[in-house]
Every structure is written in structure tokens, then in C-alpha cells.
Amino acid sequence: MTDYLMTRRRLLQVGAGGLVTTTVLGGGLLTPDPAHASPYASPFTWISPRGTIEVMDDYPYWVARERGYFGDLGVETAMEAGPADGTAVVKFLAVEQADIGFPSPGVLSFAVNAGMDLVSVYGSGFLDLFNVAFRKGEGVKDLKQLEGKTVLLGSAAWQSICDPMFAALGVDTKRITYVEAGWPTWTTALAGGQGDACLAWEGLRADLGAKGLDFDYWLGMRGSPLPSNSLVVRRVDLEDPARLAMLKKYLRGWAMGSEFADRNPRAAADMVFKALPTTRANYGARAGTESLMQIHRTFKGDMAKRAGWGEHNIQAWDSFFKLLKTIGQSNVDIDTARYVTNDFIAEANDFDKTRVHADADAYALPDDLAAVDMGEVEANFYGNAIN
Template sequence: MRLARTTAAAALATTLLLSAAACSDSSDDGTDGSGSGSLERVEYLTSFGNFGRDAYAWVAREKGYFREAGLEVEIKPGNATAENLKMIAAGQAAFSPLDLTGLLLAAGQGQAKDVVAVAAIQQKTMAAIMSLEGNGIAVPKDLEGKTLADSPSSVVRNLFPTYAKLAAIDASKVKWVNGTPQTLIGTLAGGGVQGIGQFVVGKPTVEAAAKGRKAVVLPYSDVMRDLYGNVLVTSKKIATEQPDLAKRFTAALLKGLEYSIANPAEAGEILHRNVPAAAAAPAAAELELMAAYVTSEIGVGGIDLGRVAGSIALLETAGSIPPGVTPEQIVDASLTPKR
């Protein structure tokens, strides 16, 4: 009897140990599965809503790239450059892609003192005005006398005076009304306005909503060729006190970015699974268009401070920012990816 009780106790102990081990390997228990402890929780804001251009964050999460970096990432829809900037500066989110030109405009107004860029998402600006055939807009000058919609915090809207000056548009003859990431495309498709602020890669999504009407795209890069697009931004506090966190997050996110542009159809499906309102096919089409904006001779994610200086000079010449802004104020070169 004593031997039987001893054997049973040993079997029970073994079972409990195996159960504990199984629990420690679970992907749902907040650990990294390697015995190194809990995953570090991080909040991330997309650039603008949940469109295909932002699918790479969901890909990085679903493919396990964040988990491999020891991170558990909560992804929330962003509300464009100015609003996302406020959230990062206030510590209400850790990372977000912001348009670099929008960041420079904010810096010129003294509003970007607490954030830094740590990687490039797009190597040239994707900002554009988008309309539909039949709305009387074919060239930039046609925008005069028209009504456009965008978020007040959008870089497209805030950069418009500079674009207008360089494209010979009388900005005083263009009316702007407010919109949100969720309503802009529907407002255009429904005829509420003649154009909207949008990234060039939004063309497939706009055309899908317009049900057969072709989109007309006026890219800002036609007159401002050196401007970067979105850059990954974090707070100066994280960059200074937690540089390893910034590097781990950046590497995982860029891995998701590279996978997404190489596999746009799969990335579109991943976005749709996580955000059912985001249709997979237009999301994939956005990523296909975005691929040309991501790669560069200095590698995915790299930032050339010389080009940033050129962007600053362009904005100064246009009168959009005062003298005094430097690339080093905006970009933490010690954290940017190196080839």
C-alpha cells in the first residue's frame, strides 16, 4: 500500500510539472515562451485609420515578429500626424508612423520637442489630393474653386499651402472642410466634396468605394521630390532611456513591412482578419503601390540626414517653417537602421 501511494504521488507530481510546463509555453499567457519572462507591452498607433498602407503592423504581430522581439503590441487606429504626435509626446502611445514633413512643420512651430524619428517607412512622400473623374479636377490649378475634405491634423492638409505655392495654385480659392479617416472616402464617393487629402496608395480603396469611377491623383511629390513619407516616431524619453526597446520594436515592424510588400495578398488577408471592415483586396492593392516607396539604396528603414536637410531647406524657402530646424532635432541617427 505504501509503495502504491508513493507511486501515485510521484505520478501526480509528474503530471503537475508537465501541466506547468505546458502553461509556460502557451502563446496566450503573456510570456515569450522562452522562459525569459513576460512580454513587454507596447501601444502602437497606425498612421491614419486601418487601411492597407498600415497592414504591416498587423503582419508583424500575426507573424510573431513582435513576440520574437519580446513585445506584446496593441495596435490602435491613428488619426493623422498632428494627433498622433500629441499622443506620442504625452506618452499615451509608444510608437507611430508620422509623415516626416508634417513633423518638420510641427517642429517649425515648436511642437515636436519631445519626439524623434527612428526609421523611415516610405522613402518619399505619398501625400496627394485625390478626386474622381467627372469632378472637374485634372491638374493642380483645377483645385481652385473646389471643396476638399481632410482631417485638420493631416499632413496633406497642413502641407497644402506649400504645395499650392509650388504648384501655382491660389490656396485662398480652395475650401477645406473637416473629415475623419473613417468618412473621407465615403464623402468623396458620395459627392459631398470634389476632392480629399489622401496618400497615393489609397487609389484602389477610393475606386472600390466609387463603384466604377476612376480616381484622379495629384501627388505632392510632383513638385516636392525630396520629401520623405512616413517615418517611425517614438518619444525622446524612450529613445534616451530605452534605446533597446526602440531598436527591437523598429526591427520587428520593418520585418513586417518587408514581408507585407513582398506578399501583399496575404498581408491584405491578415489585415481583414484583424479589422473586418478593411477589405483584403484593396488593402493588397495599396501595398503593391506602396512597394516602390519603401525600398532605397540605403536599405529599408534608413534615413539620410542630408535629404532631411534638403526638405528643411525647401520648407524654409517656401516660408512654411522658420530658420533654425535641424535634422538632428528630428532624427535620432543612433537608432535608425544601418545597411
């Protein structure tokens, strides 16, 4: 395990020059606000899989935070420097530098192979949120046509995302050349003529468009059978009554935030913008709303076929883990029932939906978001999709 994990000292050294974000519930990194005092003695820290949280992706948290959906946890947020390494999220969890993370399934499998005893407790990404981006006019509907081509990545760790997605569609991954083009420059490298395609994802699709990077996209939520990022914790914390109580309230807040956003995505976007002013400046009202809707659609899936927000598609996860063993990405047979659970989903979804809908309907939008034409956004939602 020491081959895979950084020591606490190493984590702190890396943190001095990197980009990671933590969200603290119940005090911890920040002095607790007396107005939001928490009955819990220890912090509950969320860590991003990205090098930034200046994105729309984490909207359920920001909605829950503003609307008080976390209950008596006592909410504070803090941004701390840290690594943008694709596997940092599980490494931080394993060495207790964070308490809940949002890794991709491939990164979770890396953690299992490394001996990290982590459990996915909330399937945020029900549909595959990952996409393949191409320069305009160069996209392919059949990803087998990528064989012999070059795919750009922001981090070498992202190969653990690409290989299973490609292999599930019959692509010979040994015939793909991956190039680590760097975070956050891998998409501009594609636009500048390097490589043939790059990994992308929902939410980012709108962000890139707003920045003038006009790509064609093969959409994972339309063509991939794989699951996507989920909320992951340490197994030992599920055995601690106080930590478990915190987790359950956190997950209910996350579900309520998702329900609110489903009802009024522009209001959810405004709450992200209030918390992250730089995000408002980077996206603007239209692109921010569109980005949120993109990621939300992968989070939601078909709710008529789900037990509620956060339910994992166990069959998809099981197929994914078996595929990893087949392609050599996993050295062990991963027991899905051990590492992926829906035990907390019923309780997470046990909230007053009428109250949440009333909150969403009553929200007063600022002028810029009120001016966003939702019908037009919806009509152009798949405008640059090729599948």
C-alpha cells in the first residue's frame, strides 16, 4: 500500500503548490460560525477529483448549503491548495486528509487494487458523464475508428477512465496512443491541432463552448454503458456512529440539492455563482445554466427507474469491475457488493419534496439568469453531439 499512498508530510508538501478544494462540515479547517454551530466534534471534508471547484458540477452541495438542507451539521467551506493528480482524491481519503470524495469508477478501482478500503455510498453519476471531444468535422460515431489515433488527456491517470469506456464498446485500447497534454491545457492542445481527440465530460462541454472551444462530442451518456463518479468514504467511518450520522445528513442534503436543481436549474446556478464569484465571471448566466443542466442530466438518469437520487446501477458497476479485470486494469476480482452500496439511498431521499419544490418555485432569480431562455437551452442541448 505504501507504493500507492503519499505520506501525510508528502501530502502537505504537495498541497503547498497544487489545486484541491475541501468542504468542511461541522467546523474543522475554519473557525466554526457560531450561527451555524455543529453538534459534531470532528470535521467532514469533501475533496474534488479536479484541480478546481470553480465549476458548476458540485451544485447539489451549494444548494444544500444555502437552503439549510444539511440540517444541524453546521456548514463551513474552505479552499485549500493540493494536487491535481487524478488519483489524489482516493489517496487523500485513505490517509484521512479528506472524508468524502468524488472519484471516477476507474479511480475507485485503483484504490481497491491499492488496498484502500473505501466504499461508494452515493451514485451521483448515474449515466456516464465522460465524453470524447473532436475538432469540428473530425468526429466519429463509432469509437473503434480511434484505433491507431492519439487521445489527449489532462492527467495520465485519466487513462483509467478511457480504457474501460473504449473497451466496453469493442475498441482495442492497445491501439490507442494516449498523450498527457496537461491540466488545464489538454483541450486547447486539441484545438491547436495536437492529437485526434481528447477526453471531456458533461458540464465541461458548456464551459469549453463559452470559452470559444467549439468541438464535436461523442457523449458518454448516450453511448456508454458504464457508471460514473460517485461519493466515496472510508469503510471505517461507516462503523463510527457519529461519523455515520454526519454522512447520512450530508447525503440527504445532497439529494435535496439535486431535487431543487431539477425543479429550478437557474436558481441552482445562481447559488453556485454566489458561492463562487469567479465561476460566474468565467461562465456567465447562459453557459453556467447549460453546464449545470449537462451534469445534472447524467446525475439524474431516468428517475422512473431509480429508487431515488444517488442510487447506484449495481449491474452497471458489476459489469464495469468485471471489464477491468478482463482488460488488465484490475489485478483483483472486485466484489461489487463490498465496494458499492445502496444502503443509504432510501434515507437520503426521505425528505419533504413539497418543501423543496416550494423553495425552488419561490426563488427570485437575478436579471441575468431570469433572461436565460430555458426553452432555447433545451432545444440546443445536444447541438454539438455526434451520437
